[in-house]
Amino acid sequence: MKDLAQQKTIVLGAGISGLSAAYHLGLKGYKPTVYEKDSEWGGLCGNFTIDGFRFDKAVHLSFAKSEYVQELFKKSTPIIAHKPEASNHYKGFWLKHPAQNNLATLPTEEKVEIITDFIKNSDVEHEVNNYEEWLRAQYGDYFAENFPMRYTRKYWTVEASELSTTWCGARWYKPSIPEVLHGAFTTQTPNTYYADEMRYPATGGYKSFLSLMAKGSRIELNKKAIAINSTLKEISFENGTKESYQHLVSSLPIPYVVSILNDVPQDVIEASKRLYASSVAIVSLGFSKPDIPEYLWYYIYDEEYLPARCYSPSMKSPDNVPDGCSSLQFEIYFSREKALALEGDDLINHIISKGVEMKLFTQEDIIVKDARILPYGNVVFYNGMEADRSIVQDYLESVNIYRVGRFGEWAYLWTDQSLLSGKKVAQKEL
Numbered sequence: 092m093k094d095l096a097q098q099k100t101i102v103l104g105a106g107i108s109g110l111s112a113a114y115h116l117g118l119k120g121y122k123p124t125v126y127e128k129d130s131e132w133g134g135l136c137g138n139f140t141i142d143g144f145r146f147d148k149a150v151h152l153s154f155a156k157s158e159y160v161q162e163l164f165k166k167s168t169p170i171i172a173h174k175p176e177a178s179n180h181y182k183g184f185w186l187k188h189p190a191q192n193n194l195a196t197l198p199t200e201e202k203v204e205i206i207t208d209f210i211k212n213s214d215v216e217h218e219v220n221n222y223e224e225w226l227r228a229q230y231g232d233y234f235a236e237n238f239p240m241r242y243t244r245k246y247w248t249v250e251a252s253e254l255s256t257t258w259c260g261a262r263w264y265k266p267s268i269p270e271v272l273h274g275a276f277t278t279q280t281p282n283t284y285y286a287d288e289m290r291y292p293a294t295g296g297y298k299s300f301l302s303l304m305a306k307g308s309r310i311e312l313n314k315k316a317i318a319i320n321s322t323l324k325e326i327s328f329e330n331g332t333k334e335s336y337q338h339l340v341s342s343l344p345i346p347y348v349v350s351i352l353n354d355v356p357q358d359v360i361e362a363s364k365r366l367y368a369s370s371v372a373i374v375s376l377g378f379s380k381p382d383i384p385e386y387l388w389y390y391i392y393d394e395e396y397l398p399a400r401c402y403s404p405s406m407k408s409p410d411n412v413p414d415g416c417s418s419l420q421f422e423i424y425f426s427r428e429k430a431l432a433l434e435g436d437d438l439i440n441h442i443i444s445k446g447v448e449m450k451l452f453t454q455e456d457i458i459v460k461d462a463r464i465l466p467y468g469n470v471v472f473y474n475g476m477e478a479d480r481s482i483v484q485d486y487l488e489s490v491n492i493y494r495v496g497r498f499g500e501w502a503y504l505w506t507d508q509s510l511l512s513g514k515k516v517a518q519k520e521l
């Protein structure tokens with residue numbers, strides 16, 4: 092134990108994966124220090140508060156399957172369990188989620204188009220080389236074009252044909268023809284969402300799930316790493332300080348790590364420049380009334396309305412709002428492939444005018460409004476991304492930089508997977 096404690100171990104980034112790495116390394120006997128650029132720990136699991144309204148950084152609900160993660164979360168905070176009852180907004184209609192087997196509220200012509208294609212498609216052999224082909228094979232052309240392919244442009248910021256299929260796995264439910272027909276006649280359909288329950292801390296926002304790990308970790312805030320010398324094993328921070336290390340675990344985005352690392356071969360630099368992630372603009376609204384939101388979260392397919400998704404912080408937990416109030420937060424995705432169409436007040440005004448048009452709320456209900464940017468949202472799985480990622484990962488491995496989390500592993504990880512990614516590093520022989 093003593094030896095490990097003396098081996099100077101640094102973790103970069105105090106999001107869930109960095110905190111998990113530090114916590115689990117600590118359990119093994121290391122004494123790591125976590126360096127975080129922001130003034131608070133939490134990363135994407137963090138939050139901000141305006142006039143008593145707490146907003147997480149995007150939706151954040153836990154549907155962790157791992158019993159280990161569930162237990163750790165339970166030990167950290169009392170939990171509220173929600174049913175995963177989401178909705179979909181499409182051409183002015185509200186459909187239960189998932190849309191493909193909940194068509195009941197659509198006009199007859201739409202149902203006929205969707206179901207005809209679905210049936211036509213069911214006994215055809217498909218060659219699948221990209222996400223668009225996968226969607227067409229799963230759902231038929233009409234549904235694919237009008238629902239997931241539109242959503243892909245809004246959420247992934249590129250055409251579905253430009254994405255690989257390695258990330259989608261069990262996330263999209265494929266119903267049988269009887270299920271589609273059943274859902275076209277009645278809204279009384281069973282829940283087929285990929286999780287049974289969505290969990291959320293009773294108090295303190297999503298971040299409370301991380302509190303046990305944070306409590307056991309040594310964290311230095313306002314320490315942005317700006318250079319890593321893997322030969323000297325030394326990190327420079329923006330505030331002019333330097334730290335040497337024996338072991339380095341990083342949850343920072345791997346293209347950024349390459350950009351601050353010494354003597355990186357040209358092919359690795361080039362591969363890292365091809366990797367990219369989407370960013371998220373979040374627009375948060377606080378209301379003076381308690382009953383504004385109708386759904387815990389919903390997806391928006393119409394492209395003239397910029398957000399891809401909206402959720403209610405006050406439905407996640409009443410602790411997120413002052414008494415008698417409620418709140419919504421909208422997510423708008425952009426990337427180097429798709430610019431953010433509106434910013435700041437213009438974006439807020441767009442969200443408000445569309446929300447009023449959709450009868451979600453009135454202007455007079457709004458007492459808090461805010462727009463801000465999360466620079467790193469989703470890793471984009473363009474065709475060939477995995478090969479570029481391997482070049483970068485292999486190099487970082489060769490210079491003994493251990494990578495954890497969504498941006499360290501450069502994968503589509505949820506919080507539970509990011510936590511387990513941090514835990515995994517403690518099982519390695521550093």
Ligand SMILES: Cc1cc2nc3c(=O)[nH]c(=O)nc-3n(C[C@H](O)[C@H](O)[C@H](O)COP(=O)(O)OP(=O)(O)OC[C@H]3O[C@@H](n4cnc5c(N)ncnc54)[C@H](O)[C@@H]3O)c2cc1C
Binds near residue numbers: 127134495504507
């Ligand atoms: C829009 C959106 C919605 C999501 N919803 C859910 C959900 O409902 N459920 C779910 O389970 N998961 C959800 N996720 C996924 C979840 O947010 C991630 O899996 C998880 O938060 C990633 O944690 P991380 O520690 O790997 O990365 P991060 O949280 O990004 O942590 C990295 C940390 O490194 C810090 N850092 C960056 N650069 C430097 C530097 N130079 N020096 C020092 N520190 C630095 C950052 O400030 C940050 O704190 C969502 C993600 C997004 C984008």
